[in-house]
Amino acid sequence: MNKLLLENGTLVFASRILEDGYLYIEGKKIVNIGQGTLKVGEDVIRIDVKGKYISPGxxxxxxxxxxxxxxxxxxxxxxxxxxxxxxxxxxxxxxxxxxxxxxxxxxxxxxxxxxxxxxxxxxxxxxxxxxxxxxxxxxxxxxxxxxxxxxxxxxxxxxxxxxxxxxxxxxxxxxxxxxxxxxxxxxxxxxxxxxxxxxxxxxxxxxxxxxxxxxxxxxxxxxxxxxxxxxxxxxxxxxxxxxxxxxxxxxxxxxxxxxxxxxxxxxxxxxxxxxxxxxxxxxxxxxxxxxxxxxxxxxxxxxxxxxxxxxxxxxxxxxxxxxxxxxxxxxxxxxxxxxxxxxxxxxxxxxxxxxGVDSTKGSLQQHKDADVVVFDTDLEIYLTIVEGDIRYASEKEL
The missing domain is CATH 3.20.20.140 (Metal-dependent hydrolases)
Structure with missing residues (x-):
């Protein structure tokens, strides 16, 4: 099972922005979302997004x-x-x-x-x-x-x-x-x-x-x-x-x-x-x-x-x-x-x-599909994650 942690990001929710946020993915689902630091095992891929936005796909x-x-x-x-x-x-x-x-x-x-x-x-x-x-x-x-x-x-x-x-x-x-x-x-x-x-x-x-x-x-x-x-x-x-x-x-x-x-x-x-x-x-x-x-x-x-x-x-x-x-x-x-x-x-x-897919997609919530995008203030895309799988990673450094 893929395990992926995006950290040090700016999370985009429906009505608010959360700085210094993290998003933790296991398999195809979002498992944990929060602010600050999350302790995870050594088998987890950690990605520091350096303050960039973490948004629903x-x-x-x-x-x-x-x-x-x-x-x-x-x-x-x-x-x-x-x-x-x-x-x-x-x-x-x-x-x-x-x-x-x-x-x-x-x-x-x-x-x-x-x-x-x-x-x-x-x-x-x-x-x-x-x-x-x-x-x-x-x-x-x-x-x-x-x-x-x-x-x-x-x-x-x-x-x-x-x-x-x-x-x-x-x-x-x-x-x-x-x-x-x-x-x-x-x-x-x-x-x-x-x-x-x-x-x-x-x-x-x-x-x-x-x-x-x-x-x-x-x-x-x-x-x-x-x-x-x-x-x-x-x-x-x-x-x-x-x-x-x-x-x-x-x-x-x-x-x-x-x-x-x-x-x-x-x-x-x-x-x-x-x-x-x-x-x-x-x-x-x-x-x-x-x-x-x-x-x-x-x-x-x-x-x-x-x-x-x-x-x-x-x-x-x-x-x-x-x-x-x-x-x-x-x-x-x-x-x-x-x-x-x-x-x-x-x-x-x-x-x-x-x-009719809002029960599984469209927002950053626990147990929803791990469809996630990371972008900067100019909306340049750095990462696109589809159901927990990184399907696009920019050549630019995060």
Whole structure:
């Protein structure tokens, strides 16, 4: 059994910071947490983190790719490559996410997830698949391929759900014909319905909320807002997301998809209890800027990465995020003037609660999984520990 003691650290809890702290791990679990010195046996690996922060591991509910790989590539190499990329930036657990595609390829990706699951020994762990599409609003397709966008098909989605027990969330537009029944069915199966790429009016989002859509995928991105029609104004999905107190929202906090004034507004209205930070990262995350592809290499969307974001080649719109989890935390803190404790909660405790894994992940507590990250004041990652296993150690000295 691995035994590991992190000492002389600054522990990050949900509502407080504890200096001169230690965290003791045996096997896959946190066994002891405290302040000062802990006496342990000689068989324990001791690591002096020299005052750096010891935080719960980051949980990313929405990841498409990174390190030159995309889950839509549909290969074991891609699945492992994405996870081994994001673990370097503090992500201890993530949800592999699809893009809109033909039915056969969705099955292929689900097959690869199952096949790759026992092989994932070096990267972030997986908390289940997130299907984004194909039931989206065509007017809000964003960088999703319009060829495959369609309305919910009862036979199709029931077959997909019966095919795999690894689907934990599914993003769709709640205003589409059949989308409310789809949301109810997902809830019955223990899957999270999430509104996304939606052109819904306020009332349609409220109806979706009542049908189970309690999470907003990449809030503000590909989402309706106030429109004017026949001299009258109508509220959209963004306004409904604010109005519904219990609606959780996920934010791509790269500082580009959602600028600083909106980050501040979201935090003021929703508060840290209902905000989850997500990278929504594509294959170009952690890669040099330049040309890339959103989606699978064979027929994905050509994009250009510059100024910290992926764009369409004509620069008319964003085409994906290249963020990493540590960048989200750093940006949200600085751009929205939010405390470290609140920001870390949005990257750990909140997604754990949304995904239903908060009994084992998302905070530093005895008997929880030893998913831990060590970082400095600039959010540079020094150690990423996944279930007690050191899966990333920076070359920089602690």
């Amino acid at each position: 980051f949980i990313d509910m929405h990841v498409h790719g990174g390190g030159g790989f995309d889950f839509m590539d549909g290969t074991i190499e891609a699945f492992l490559g994405v996870s081994e990329t994001h673990v370097r930036f503090g992500t201890t657990a993530l949800c592999p996410t699809t893009l809109t595609a033909e039915r056969e390829h969705i099955y292929t990706v689900l097959d690869v997830y199952k096949e790759a699951l026992p092989l994932n020994k070096k990267g972030s762990t997986w908390l289940g698949m997130h299907l984004e599409g194909p039931y989206l609003a065509l007017k809000q397709c964003g960088a999703q391929d319009p060829r495959y966008i369609r309305n919910p098909d009862v036979e199709e989605y029931r077959n997909i759900i019966s095919y795999s027990d690894h689907i934990v969330r599914w993003s769709a537009a709640p205003e589409l014909p059949g989308a409310l029944d789809f949301g109810v069915y997902l809830r019955e199966k223990g899957i999270i319905p999430s509104l996304a790429h939606t052109d819904a009016l306020f009332e349609e989002v409220v109806a979706g909320y009542n049908a189970g859509y309690r999470l907003a995928t990449h809030f503000y991105s590909a989402m309706s807002t106030i429109i004017r029609k026949d001299a009258k104004r109508y509220a959209g999905a963004i306004e409904a997301g604010y109005y519904l107190d219990d609606m959780d929202v996920e934010i791509i906090a790269d500082g580009i998809h959602v600028p600083a004034p909106l980050l501040k507004l979201i935090h003021k209205i929703k508060g840290p209890d209902h905000i989850a930070l997500v990278t929504d990262a594509m294959r170009a995350a952690a890669m040099p800027e330049g040309s890339s592809v959103l989606g699978r290499l064979s027929d994905g969307l050509a994009v250009v990465v510059e100024e910290g974001v992926a764009k369409l080649p004509d620069r008319s719109a964003f085409a994906g995020s290249v963020a990493t989890a540590n960048r989200l935390v750093r940006n949200y803190m600085r751009l929205a003037d939010v405390s470290l404790t609140d920001t870390v909660r949005m990257m750990t405790e909140v997604p754990a609660r949304i995904l």
